[in-house]
Amino acid sequence: MLAAYAAAQSADDPLSGLEVGERPDPEHREGWTTVRLRTAALNHHDVWSLRGVGLPADRLPMVLGCDGAGVTEDGDEVLVHAVVPSPGWSGDETLDPRRSLLSEVHDGTLAEVVAVPAANVVPKPEGLSWEHAACLPTAWLTAYRMLFTNAAVRPGDTVLVQGAAGGVATAAVQLGSAAGLRMWVTSRDEAKGEQAVALGADRAFGSGERLPERVDAVLETVGAATWSHSINSLRPGGTVVISGATSGDAPSKAELTKIFFKQLRVLGSTMGTRSELEALARFVVGAGIEPLVDSVMPLAEARDGFARMVDGRVTGKVVFTVS
Structure with missing residues (x-):
């Protein structure tokens, strides 16, 4: 073969x-x-x-x-x-x-x-x-589990996606916007941020840019380069879900004080289950996502x-x- x-x-x-x-x-x-x-x-x-x-x-x-x-x-x-x-x-x-x-x-x-x-x-x-x-079976399944299983967000919540153009990030934007979430993205490349908005993101920001308000959840795949920004962007009681660390896994600051004082949840997420893949496929068709x-x-x-x-x-x- x-x-x-x-x-x-x-x-x-x-x-x-x-x-x-x-x-x-x-x-x-x-x-x-x-x-x-x-x-x-x-x-x-x-x-x-x-x-x-x-x-x-x-x-x-x-x-x-x-x-x-x-x-x-x-x-x-x-x-x-x-x-x-x-x-x-x-x-x-x-x-x-x-x-x-x-x-x-x-x-x-x-x-x-x-x-x-x-x-x-x-x-x-x-x-x-x-x-x-x-x-669907890898990047899209990873995004689905991050959003709907681990972040546990609801329609109307605001989710920040670090790094607008990656496979998981792109999938998260399309899935989240279809589910009634307000999706924000960050990117070092203004054109990629604009493309994320065209796919359904509500707003795009530069990497590390101060946000107009705190978010309910952050989807983190970048790692060390964006870690402090992710923690600082969360509202008290918010959640950061991590599925990768393309810029490294050792940030200069662990931000432990902010994590416990703001009672943040930090969750790891890897791929997804067979039943989640089945649910993802149905959702993509039902929501008309391409x-x-x-x-x-x-x-x-x-x-x-x-x-x-x-x-x-x-x-x-x-x-x-x-x-």
Whole structure:
């Protein structure tokens, strides 16, 4: 089968380890099923794997990809849920300390066929295009859980999203505005802030800019560079939800005094559950949301999509058509 896979790793030149070529079809496993992909999408996770982060070299070659949608052996149209729990785990799979994502232990979705546990397929709702279906299982699921499970915000609340153009941030803006939340964003790039407003954000601010009022929740994916601003932007009793730290995980100030004095909640958030992915897909269709797609290209041209991401030229999702 055709696949995009990590054959080697380099922290400085991640594209040097990317290969697009033939790999063996998945082998049959008890309790697993195969999905013939129609579309797949790219994430920063794939670039980090090529840099050697989160993917040990002894697991190479590894087919990359966490996002995908396709058709099962029984002909069902599905989304692929990328969180794979350890054998025997029950309950919220994101809390399993031995969980993995597709492309970490098991081959991922940037291929013609992927094997997943039978429980890791979610029905694709009618009205959801293949291109939009491929966008949902990673960045969009992460944003959904941050907003609706962990931030626990309600219509009319104000949510600040740090960093306007990232995949999770873009998804959060589109989801939040559709759910009746007032979405504010920050960005170092004025054009990206304007684009977030076009997608549904109420206002855009410069990075670190003082806000006109305190917010109910902050979605934090940037980390050290924006941490103090996130804490200072919250109303007493507000919540900051963290799902990443692209600028580093060691801020110059922990802001502990403000956190306890203002009785703030600080919550970590990682991906989402199968049931949340199912709810997300229904919500996207019901609300008429069209996930922002940066570009669509054949899987055979995957190197071009990776290059766009490495160069920082992606806004929204890069989607690959497979079959």
